[in-house]
Each structure stands twice: as structure tokens, then as C-alpha cells.
Amino acid sequence: MAGLYIHIPFCHKACPYCDFYFLTNQKWKAPFIEALEGEIHDRAEELEIPIESIYFGGGTPSMLVPEEMARILECIEGHFGRSNEIELTIEANPEDLSEKNLESWKQCGINRLSIGVQTLNEEKLKGLGRNHKVQDSIEGLERAQRLGFGNISVDLIFATGDEKDLDSELDDYLRLDVQHISAYGLTVEEGTPLARLVGKGRKTLVEDDEYRRQFLLIHEKLESAGFGHYEISNYAKDGFESRHNSSYWNRKAYLGLGPSAHSYRNNSRRWNESNLPNYCKQIQFEEEALSARDQFNEAIMTGLRQKRGVDLAELSERFPAATKSMIEQSEGFIQDNLMEKNDNFLRLSLEGMLMSDHICSELFWIDED
Incomplete structure (x- = not known):
């Protein structure tokens, strides 16, 4: 079976380290949804159905109001169907975990949350330029668990240079009682505000030895707590590995919809233009057939992850x-x-x-x- 990725290209604000495509101007939401429905209709024949996983990424998908999310999912259902055991994930910011949003997501069939906690240290959170407070993460997670969400992933960014006590922070993460943790070392992406800060000497990243120490500490603490280190940046309790992301690493077919979204099937890749106004007028994309060498190298790269x-x-x-x-x-x-x-x-x-x-x-x- 195949997976479906939906790129929601809106954010409350720009995070200094992020290089994903997004806009903060929400005037484009209505035309975006209309264009997305058109792409769903036009490309429905490209995947085997029913699909096994749907993943709303971005951007910040949790910025969609409940009616907008329901409308998109209804369109998907009408063109692709769903397997009985579908994994349906939404990426969400902690400040968007209101009871209204959570209840509407559950009614829509969303059964997995990927929450951008990033850190449970207030000073470190400020350095990452995030909108929320630590308490927003804690209260939002408690609210989601109380409403019955039992498949929750949270993000952790390490090696920021602002770690004071990562060991204690990991203890705080474990007290969240979630099923999945994605741990990413902070990287400098070209063209981001973070890259400019590093280039001007106003931000210093950790040395290799310190990066190694933090990476190994995370591995030791999470594995000791029952999380399997199933991919370089991902840890899961047994049975809670991300099925959607695993389909990428195992080179299964998936369809990416929305501006900047990538697709893969039949040893061919396609990617939509990273331009929302153009997407709303007429979808532009590029496509390439992978050579035998490309296929081999991708198998090495994704397999070794x-x-x-x-x-x-x-x-x-x-x-x-x-x-x-x-x-x-x-x-x-x-x-x-x-x-x-x-x-x-x-x-x-x-x-x-x-x-x-x-x-x-x-x-x-x-x-x-």
C-alpha cells in the first residue's frame, strides 16, 4: 500500500533554523485549499488504493481550522479511500492543542499527533525562536491524552549550544509518557536566519565531541526507558514506529500534494514548485526518472538510516x-x-x-x- 503527504504551507512565524517552504500570510488559505482539492482530483489515479498512511506536514497543519481540515479529508476520502488500519498523522504546534482542535481531529479520524515540542527548557526554547512556552507543551499533551490520543510523537532538538542539563531534560521528556520521540541535532541550513547568525559569529554551535556526547546520552536514556532506536533520529515504543516515514526509508510509493511536496513511485521522483501563489494558479512541477545508480545510492542512504x-x-x-x-x-x-x-x-x-x-x-x- 502507499502513503499520502499533504504539505500545509502556513506558519504563525518563521523559526530561525527552518528551511521548509511556508508563508505567514494566511490570505492564501482559501485559494490553497481549492487548489489542493484540484490536485487531489487530478492525481488520484497515481496511487494504489486504499492508502495506508496520510501525513499532514508543513508548515504548520494545526493552523487549519477544524472545518478546513474536515474539508480536505473528505476530499481525500472521496478520491483515495482509506485502509481500515490507516495511520493518519498531523503535525501540530503545542499552542494549537486546544480542546476544540483535538476533538475535531479525532472526529476526522486523525489518530497520530506529531507535536513540535522541540525542548522542555524555557531558555533553549527562546533561543530556537518558538512561539510557545514549555507549559503549553505539557498542558497540550495532557489534554490530548485525556481526549484519547494514544499515539503521540514529540520532537527534541539537541546540540543547540544552549543545553544546560540535557540529562534532566530527557527525564522531563520521559515523564510526558508519549510513544515516539524524534531527536534532531540542530543543523545550519543555507539561507535561514540561523545561517546568517552563525555566519556573523553571533551564534556558535557545539563541537563534534559535545554533539557525540549528547547523541549517545539520548540513545542511552531512551533505550533504557523502552524506546527502540529504529532510525538515526527516531525512537519508538514497540509498535509505534512511524509507518508513514518508514515508507520513505523503505522506498514505498507515496504521493506528495501541495507546494514543495515530493512524490515517489515507479523509480521516479516528482516535486511541486515551492511557490504558493503559482500553485493556486496552475501547479508547476519537475520530474526525474531515477537511474540504476540513483536507485542504488538511495537504497544505501535510506537503508543505513x-x-x-x-x-x-x-x-x-x-x-x-x-x-x-x-x-x-x-x-x-x-x-x-x-x-x-x-x-x-x-x-x-x-x-x-x-x-x-x-x-x-x-x-x-x-x-x-
């Missing part, structure tokens, strides 16, 4: 020569305890996860046969 690693039997069947070369190249990393190979799977060790970009680039298929 996961705890299970790369399935060597499957890869060898599709790309025998490239797989043989890659296995030979991996021997050095295995000897350095950065990779492991067993049960016909090749995976990163915990230390290897800290060097994933470098290791992947060394294992890529560089030249076409």
Missing part, C-alpha cells in the same frame, strides 16, 4: 556488481566498528550513525557501468 540496515540479498539481486563493490568497501568500516554485517544485513553501529553522511558517500555507486 534504519536500525535494520541494508538488505544485501535484495540489493544484490537488483545491482549485483555495485553491491559486491559496496560490500568490499564496507570492510574497513566494519573493522573500525562503524558498521556491522550479520543476517545478510549491513547496518551502522551507534558510532557509525554519527558519521552516516561520510560512510554513505564512501559506499555510493559513483560511476555507471
